[in-house]
Amino acid sequence: MEFTPVIGLEVHAQLKTKTKIFCSCSTAFGAPPNTHTCPVCLGMPGVLPVLNKKVVDYTIKMALATNCTVQPESRFARKNYFYPDLPKGYQISQYELPIATGGYLDIETGGQTQRIGITRIHMEEDAGKLIHDPDRPISRVDLNRTGTPLMEIVSEPDIRSPEVAGEYLRQLRTILRYLDISDGNMEEGSFRCDANVSIMPLGSTTFGTRTEVKNLNSFKHVEKALYYEIARQKELLLDGGQVVQETRLWQPDKGQTVSMRGKEDAHDYRYFPDPDLLPLVIDDAWIERMRSDMPELPAQRKARYISDYELPSADATVLTGSRELSDYFEACLSAFDQPKTVANWIMGDLLGLLNAKGLDIDQSPVSPDDLAGLLKLLGDDVISGKIAKTVFETMAETGKSAKVIVEEKGLVQVSDTSAIDPIVDAIIADHPDEVGRYRGGQKKLMGFFVGQVMKATKGKANPKVVNEILRNKLG
Structure with missing residues (x-):
């Protein structure tokens, strides 16, 4: 029954x-x-x-x-x-x-x-x-x-x-x-x-x-x-x-x-x-009087995030889970107007960091302005995505801004083809078997070559430039 x-x-x-x-x-x-x-x-x-x-x-x-x-x-x-x-x-x-x-x-x-x-x-x-x-x-x-x-x-x-x-x-x-x-x-x-x-x-x-x-x-x-x-x-x-x-x-x-x-x-x-x-x-x-003194409520904020920022419902649900988190998101967005990118970093790297340290969002060691500064460097191709992850961790540990960390550690992304070309040539020369298989149709090996270049440049090479050079050289 x-x-x-x-x-x-x-x-x-x-x-x-x-x-x-x-x-x-x-x-x-x-x-x-x-x-x-x-x-x-x-x-x-x-x-x-x-x-x-x-x-x-x-x-x-x-x-x-x-x-x-x-x-x-x-x-x-x-x-x-x-x-x-x-x-x-x-x-x-x-x-x-x-x-x-x-x-x-x-x-x-x-x-x-x-x-x-x-x-x-x-x-x-x-x-x-x-x-x-x-x-x-x-x-x-x-x-x-x-x-x-x-x-x-x-x-x-x-x-x-x-x-x-x-x-x-x-x-x-x-x-x-x-x-x-x-x-x-x-x-x-x-x-x-x-x-x-x-x-x-x-x-x-x-x-x-x-x-x-x-x-x-x-x-x-x-x-x-x-x-x-x-x-x-x-x-x-x-x-x-x-x-x-x-x-x-x-x-x-x-x-x-x-x-x-x-x-x-x-x-x-x-x-x-x-x-x-x-x-x-x-x-x-x-x-x-009480109605006029009320803030925007979570359901209203969620609907606005979906309609105005075109965020998926799941993202909007997470970001409106607390007023403090929503305020952090909007403060970051006011300095870096790319909602989906900001949402991804907050829900991934930032919340992961806070959970690991047992902190609430209002105790975040990375401020909204500092996170926006990091995302600007990433968006302007000053640093790569891989370097951005490392910089974020350093920001959380030291309290320094992304710009200061990048300058101190010399992490500026390399986009100069004349600097990347010889590295790509050396990697192609060192991996003739992989080159043959790639040219034989195994196009997924492109990831292998990109990884080798990034490893050789300690993550500083611009992945977009690397991909373009490799495609030209591998045919």
């Missing part, structure tokens, strides 16, 4: 504000435990929360970027549950009246485009963090994170494979980073995901019982956990069992999900409007 997976994702993105959502405590990561707290975020009696306007600004931008409708009025609610890292005994969130609804993202996987609906986007405060002692039965609580502003993005159950789920998450994270409203750092917990998973018989439209999978802190773990959970539910149903609605924990070291607790429904949290916070009213002027 075949089954179809049904996946919906709940993404929590920590917003890039300096202070918390309802107080002025710092949101900086890594401070000593319980030092970024105050009576408001600790829920002391008599305190009143005050909404951080920047949190609303950022959420409106994300709503616009994901084709959501920003609601003219939304409300904060209290989500009631008791846990040691929740000092108030409730979390301020949004429930019946979220700030944005009814959006979507178009995802490309396997050459096909799929639209993933977005049910809602809402704002809420984060809880604290429990730290479990590995040696003793003790847990400590750090409330620095309590009150940190979160944006929750809830998808429709439109996802049908782990690969699409992974791509959806990557696109969401890229948009957040383009907007500069979240750093999207999964390791620090500023981009977190919970997955709701069920399966239904192939051809059915009735969803099965879902489980919620938590502790998904990387794209790889999300896909692996979804594969495991889908397979687990299939095996369970085929053996005549029943899927139980529950929350499960992904254990990456064991490659499996394990049961945590029964899955709560909304009524279990006893939501009610927060009496300390007024309804949030957003007018058209506020929305338009």
